[in-house]
Amino acid sequence: MQATIVHESRGRMRLRLRQKNISIRQADLLETWLKGQPWTREAVVHERTCCVIVTYTGDREAVLSALGAFTWAGAESSVTLPGHSTRTLNREFQEKLVGKVAVKAATTLFLPAPLRIARIVWHMIPFLHRGLRCLGHRQIKVEMLDALSIGISVCRRDFGTAGTVMFLLEIGELLEDWTRKKSVADLAESLSLHVDRVWLKTEAGEVLTSIGQIRPGDWVVVRAGSVIPLDGMVEEGEITVNQASLTGESVPVAKRRGGAVYAGTVVEEGECVLEVKQATGQSRYDQIVEMIQRSEQMKSAAEAKASNLADKLVPYTFAGSLVSLALTRNVTRALSVLMVDFSCALKLAMPLAVISAMREAGREHITVKGGKFLEAVAKADTIVFDKTGTLTHACPRVAKIFTFNGKIENEMLRLAACLEEHFPHSMANAVVEEAKRRGLHHEERHAKVEYLVAHGIASSVDGEQVRIGSAHFIFEDEKCVIPEEERAKFDALPPEYSQLYLAINGVLSAVICISDPLREEAREVLSALRVLGVRNAVMLTGDSPRTAAAIAEQLGVDAFRAGVLPADKAEYVAALRKEGHTVLMVGDGINDSPALSEADAGIAISDGAAIAREIADITIAADSLWELVRLRQLAMALMRRIRNNYRFVIGFNGALIGLGVTGILPPTTSAMLHNLSTLGVSLHSMTALPQKKQD
Missing domain, CATH: 3.40.50.1000 (HAD superfamily/HAD-like)
Structure with a gap:
């Protein structure tokens, strides 16, 4: 990386790249690469100014050396970018917002009155169409209230009010759309797989390879208990796949040669070689976004309550406007009531509060x-x-190994590691790690390995039946026996350790004592x-x-x-x-x-x-169980925020209706304040939740 240090303090530096500009993709690539470095605490890349801000730990010279060795080509091969970029989303909405404001200013300042009126009339057609469609479906919804208020203003030849209301509604819709998409995108990113390496099958054997180097057509090996990292097609082997995270199916699905598998699903049993069809991870991102947007069953009761209440309040707003017109005979006051509804804020703020809380939780792992x-x-x-x-x-260690029936300690550990390496449980990992520490190589000598959940493992090695697992599995289920002459040794096993029992041909051969602090x-x-x-x-x-x-x-x-x-x-x-x-x-x-x-x-x-x-x-x-405490704090803070949102939305919009009925607020002001309050409560819902310890 060719860059100049613009400012530096302890553990933080700001750099400016020595190139005139960088693309959005390059900015995402550099930021993702930086966040993947072991010394990075936080990294931000500003594509407009070509500036990079890095907060780091460790040796400064090591950081500078890594930055100096950075190349765009190297990052492309080692980093996998999601198919959707939050940076692109932000740029798109910035341009739309600036465009709308610029067009509004230009038409107001420079367009002659007849053309300005014609533009307003043309502009109101989509709003009227949405309102008439609601009427056709016999629904009183927000779109009908908007259409009615705009239509009445135009009929009264109050084109300024109609134009301002439409402009405020469009700005509000744009900002609401951005807040929702931004929150969903951030949450989807936090739920992405973030798989760094996979087992690539080559002519030379299996090679642990960066996922960024995997291309469509490559063959990848996936084993029982592992997440499928990429979309693909089964080429070898037979597996059962848990697809509940994507399809909601509670029963594992069998996949054979030619069967399609999807990133993010889990292999419950078996082993397979899959041919990669989608290497970018984009499909997984799309599936997560779809899950967030469509999974009604994942909504909280508070969200559902907000949505139902919002729909129920719209007819009351409409009725309030009619009552105001009947009592005051003042169309302006009736329009002021129509400009205000509870639906927008309730329907937007509550889900945003939940999504933002989920995103904030994601930032804390x-x-x-x-x-x-x-x-x-x-x-x-x-x-x-x-x-x-x-x-x-999660990383217990083997403390002691007691052998029986004349067996050798290292050989029993080697055998146990050979079986346990296939199953990612903490006690299994302890056995495998102890074999590594002792330099014991445990090549595949066994036949098919059968894993019995919460019991143990059954297999055969060199023609001998081998069982390893709990005391219940070994002595009750498998009816293995303890050598009679070693009964005293068995009874003296230290009780403070967790124990794995290894039996060969029905006779206890070793007890592996595992320290589980x-x-x-x-x-x-x-x-x-x-x-x-x-x-x-x-x-x-x-x-x-x-x-x-x-x-x-x-x-x-x-x-x-x-x-x-x-x-x-x-x-x-x-x-x-x-x-x-x-x-x-x-x-x-x-x-x-x-x-x-x-x-x-x-x-x-x-x-x-x-x-x-x-x-x-x-x-x-x-890393720490303290995250359970933080999770509880976040959840309780979220429920407080939802309750506070209810109070604010009902109270503020109720006040606007009251001020409109009394004639204090004109329609344009009511519309502006209503949209600003909706935007305000939505943006507040996106802010960090307070870290209050108890409710």
């Missing part, structure tokens, strides 16, 4: 898939936690949630009752359940809801998916299983 889930978070009185990877760190912030987070109104905190775990009781005491939860299976978790959550509780479920694994679906709002940890993230209604980052 919290992904929310619908307004009703934020409302559920605000109302929740009970929160249920899975233990492993949620209340404990609690998150340091967990107890304080639970206390903070109680301050914010959550009355019950429950822990669910597959551990033994003795281990679960010890952990529950450390955390300070209100209740716990030990030795639970996925179905047990879901049934427990369902039982709480039947008792009248609003329940949040927090989990990270494949086995948490049924409970996440059953809760009023399911919350997944971002580095957990892909299927859990897709099924969950909300996803939080894995």
